[in-house]
Amino acid sequence: MSSQTITPPQAPPAESPTLGELAARHGLTVSGARPPLGRYIAQLWSRRHFITAFATARLTAQYSQARLGQVWQLMTPLLNATVYYFVFGVLMDTAKHVPDFVPFLVTGVFIWTFTANSVTAGTRAISGNIGIVRALHFPRAALPIGLALQQLQQLMFSMGALAVILMCFGEFPTFSWLLAVPALALQAVFSTGIAMVVARLAARTPDIAQLMPFLLRTWMYVSGVMWSIPIVLKHMELPGAVVLALRCNPVAVYIDLVRFALIDSYTKAQLPPHVWALALGWAVLLGVGGFVYFWKAEEQYGRG
Numbered sequence: 001m002s003s004q005t006i007t008p009p010q011a012p013p014a015e016s017p018t019l020g021e022l023a024a025r026h027g028l029t030v031s032g033a034r035p036p037l038g039r040y041i042a043q044l045w046s047r048r049h050f051i052t053a054f055a056t057a058r059l060t061a062q063y064s065q066a067r068l069g070q071v072w073q074l075m076t077p078l079l080n081a082t083v084y085y086f087v088f089g090v091l092m093d094t095a096k097h098v099p100d101f102v103p104f105l106v107t108g109v110f111i112w113t114f115t116a117n118s119v120t121a122g123t124r125a126i127s128g129n130i131g132i133v134r135a136l137h138f139p140r141a142a143l144p145i146g147l148a149l150q151q152l153q154q155l156m157f158s159m160g161a162l163a164v165i166l167m168c169f170g171e172f173p174t175f176s177w178l179l180a181v182p183a184l185a186l187q188a189v190f191s192t193g194i195a196m197v198v199a200r201l202a203a204r205t206p207d208i209a210q211l212m213p214f215l216l217r218t219w220m221y222v223s224g225v226m227w228s229i230p231i232v233l234k235h236m237e238l239p240g241a242v243v244l245a246l247r248c249n250p251v252a253v254y255i256d257l258v259r260f261a262l263i264d265s266y267t268k269a270q271l272p273p274h275v276w277a278l279a280l281g282w283a284v285l286l287g288v289g290g291f292v293y294f295w296k297a298e299e300q301y302g303r304g
Helices: 019-025 036-045 048-064 069-091 101-125 128-135 143-169 176-206 209-222 229-235 240-248 250-262 276-294
Strands: none
Touching: 019 069, 036 229, 048 276, 069 101, 069 143, 101 143, 101 209, 101 250, 128 176, 143 176, 176 209, 176 250, 176 276, 229 240, 240 250, 250 276
C-alpha cells in the first residue's frame, strides 16, 4: 500500500492594504478636504489678522493708479447720486413728492453701493485670487469675507462724508443717528452672506460675473434708492405679492432704517411693519445660510 503525502491547505494570501487604509494608518489626510464646520470657523478666527490685512491692502490698492487716489471712494457714489438726481429729481420730477430729496437720495445711494459692491466683489473672490487659492491651504471663506470687509471699510469712510452732506442740508446729528449703527451692522452681515453665495456660484459658473451687473441694476430700481416705495405703493394698484416683495426687499429695509435714523422727515410711518425683525431675519438667513452654503463646497475651489 503506497503512502500518500497530504499537503495542508494553504492560507489565502493576505490582501494588500488600500491607499485609503495606508493613508489612515500613517495619519495622512486628503489635501484641501472640507473640515467640520466648527473647526472651519476656528480656522477662520485664527486667520482674522490675515483677513483684516487682506481687506485693507485691497482697499489701499484699489485706486492706487488714479491721480485722485482714495478720493474716488467718495467721488464714485457722489457722482452716481448726482446723475440720479438729474434723471429722477429733475427730469422725472420725483423730488417734489419726497421731502428732503437730496439727503434721501444720497443716503440711499451710499447704502445701496455697499451691498452692490460686496456682491460684485464676491463674484471675483475665487476666480480673481485663483493663484493664492491653488498655492496655499487656508479657509477659502477668508476671501469673500475679506472682500466684504473691504467694502465695509469703504462705507465707513463714505459715512463720514454723508454726515457732512446731511448737515449741509439741515440734518444735524441727534441721538437717532445711533440707530444707523445696528442697521449697518445687520446690513454688513447680510452683504457678507450674499457675497459668499455668489462666490460659490461664480466659482462654478464664471458667467455669473457677466450677468451680475444686470441683476444688480434691476435690484437697485426695486429697492427705493431714488424713489419712495411708500409713495409709489400709495398711488399704484399692485398685486399683493408685489407689494410684499417691495416692502420686504432686504436692501430696501436697510436703506429705510438708515434714512429713518439720519433724516428727520423720514418718519416711522414710512417704515414697513416689523422692520427690525425683517432686518435681523435677512441678516441671519443670508449670513448663516451663505456661510454654510460656501463651506459645503470648500474642497472644490481651485480644482476646476
